[in-house]
Amino acid sequence: MKYAFRMSTISRYSLGLGLVCTLGLLGCTESKTKNVPTPTPPPPVTTVANEEARDYSQYTEQIWADEFNSGALDQSKWTYELGGGGWGNQELQAYTNSRDNVYQANGNLVIQALRQQSGNNAYTSGRLITKGKQSFRYGRLDVRAKVPQGKGVWPAIWMLGADIDQNNWPVCGEIDIMELRGSRPNELLATMHFGNSASDHRYKGTTKTVATPLSDDFHTYSVVRSKDLLRFFLDGELYYTFTGNDASPFPFNNPFFLILNVAVGGKFDGDPDGSTVLPQQMQVDYARFYQYKQ
Numbered sequence: 001m002k003y004a005f006r007m008s009t010i011s012r013y014s015l016g017l018g019l020v021c022t023l024g025l026l027g028c029t030e031s032k033t034k035n036v037p038t039p040t041p042p043p044p045v046t047t048v049a050n051e052e053a054r055d056y057s058q059y060t061e062q063i064w065a066d067e068f069n070s071g072a073l074d075q076s077k078w079t080y081e082l083g084g085g086g087w088g089n090q091e092l093q094a095y096t097n098s099r100d101n102v103y104q105a106n107g108n109l110v111i112q113a114l115r116q117q118s119g120n121n122a123y124t125s126g127r128l129i130t131k132g133k134q135s136f137r138y139g140r141l142d143v144r145a146k147v148p149q150g151k152g153v154w155p156a157i158w159m160l161g162a163d164i165d166q167n168n169w170p171v172c173g174e175i176d177i178m179e180l181r182g183s184r185p186n187e188l189l190a191t192m193h194f195g196n197s198a199s200d201h202r203y204k205g206t207t208k209t210v211a212t213p214l215s216d217d218f219h220t221y222s223v224v225r226s227k228d229l230l231r232f233f234l235d236g237e238l239y240y241t242f243t244g245n246d247a248s249p250f251p252f253n254n255p256f257f258l259i260l261n262v263a264v265g266g267k268f269d270g271d272p273d274g275s276t277v278l279p280q281q282m283q284v285d286y287a288r289f290y291q292y293k294q
Contacts, residue, residue, distance in 0.1 A: 050138035050291045051253075053226035056233060059140035059290035067286045068109040073102065078128045081259075084121040091154075092265035092272075094118035095127040102126035109284040113153060113262045115272075123278075127261035135162040135255035139291040140224045143177065143260070148280035149215040152272035153182030154263040155282045157221055159256040170195040173251030175230065176205065178221040181269035182280070185213035188221075190232045190240050194247045204247065206232075206240040218285055227253055260284060 050059075066077050080102065084094035093113060095101075101124050103110050113125040136159070147155045156179045161172030174193035181187065191205030222233040228244030230252060244250050262282050265271040272278070 048138060048227070049294060051227035053224075053229050053231075054292050056140065056222070056224060056231075056236060056238070058292045059224065061291050061293055063139065063289045063291055064134055064136075065286060065288040066109075067107070068104050068284060069107050071104065073104065073109070073128070077133055078130060079133065081127040081129050081261075084119060086266070087263070089263070089266040089268060091263045092121060092152075093123040093125040093263055094121035095261070096124050097126075098124065100124065102128065107285065109260070111155075111260060111262045111282045111284070113148070113264050113278060113280050115278045123264040123272075125262045125264060127259065129257055129259045131160075131162070131164075131257040133257075135257050136225075136289050137253075137255045138225050138227065139289055140222060141177070141258070142220050142222045142286070142288045142290070143258075144218055144220045144285040145178075146218045146281075146283045146285075147178070147180050147185075147214050148262060148282055149180075149182045149185040149213060150272065150276040150278070150280055151183040152265045152269055152276055153278075153280045154266065154268050155180050155182075156259070156261055156263070158259050159223075160259065161251055162255040162257050167251075168198070169193070170201045170203075171197065171249075171251065173254065173256070175223060175252065175256060177223045177232065179268070180214060182276070183269055185215045186210050188214060188234060188239075190223075192230070192242055192247060192252065194249060194251055196249060202247070204242065208234065208239045210234070218283070225252070258287065260287075 066074060080097040082095050082097060096118065100114060101112050111126040113123060116124045118124045143157045145157065157177045159175040164172040170193045176189065176191040179189040186209055188208045188210065189205060191203050193203045195201045220235050224231045230242040231238055232240040
C-alpha cells in the first residue's frame, strides 16, 4: 500500500508537472506567436498610362503638339542643337539657329540645308530637339512632313532616350521614325539602335518602299509605343512591328525626346555630288502626341 501510495503520489506529481510543462509550453508558444512579425504585403502593381497596346485610331487624347502656326519657333517646346564636327557620321553640315536654316512659313516648320560655308563646314542646316522640355513614353507620336531629296541629303524624324546624359548612346536607345537617303526618295527606313556600350552597338529595323517619292508630298510618320512594343505607321497604315524579343537590353520602355533635322553628307547616303540640288527643305506641318482614354 505504501508503495501503491507512493506510486500514486508520484503519478499525481508527474501528472501535475506535465500539466505545468504543457501549460508552460503553451504559454511559450503563444508568446512566440505574438512576437512573429506580420508579413509585409507585396507592393501594389502600378501601371503606366497607355502601356497596353491599342488600335491606332483609339489614341484620341492630344497630350502635346506644335502646329508651327506662330511666326517664330516656340522655344518652350524646342531647343536648337548647334555645331558641326560630323556628329559621329562624317556629316558635312554645321547646325545653326539662323533663319536661313530654321524658320516658319505658311503654317509649316522649315528646316533648310544650304551650300553655305560655316567654319570648316561647307553646308549649313538645322536640328531641333525637345530634350529637357518634353519627353514621350507610351502613346502615339505623329509628325506630318514633306521630306527633301538629292544625293547626300539626309532628313530624319527620330528620338533618343531622355536619360542620354546618364546612359550614353546607344545604351539610352534610339528610335528612327523616319530616315531617308536623298538618293533613294522612295525608301523609308525605321530603325532601332541599342546595346550595352558604344562598342556593343546593335540595330534592327526595316525599309519600306513606296510607289512615288516621299519628297513629292506630305506624309504622316507615326510610332505607337506600348510596353515592350513599337509599331510604325505611314499615313495610318502599319508597316513594321518591333517587340521586346527584338532587343536586349530593351531601353524602349523609357521616356524619349524628339529630334527633327536635315543632315548633309556622311556615311548614310554619301556626300552630295553634281546631281544634288540645294537648298533642300524638310517642311513639317505638325508634331502631335496622343494617348487613349484610360
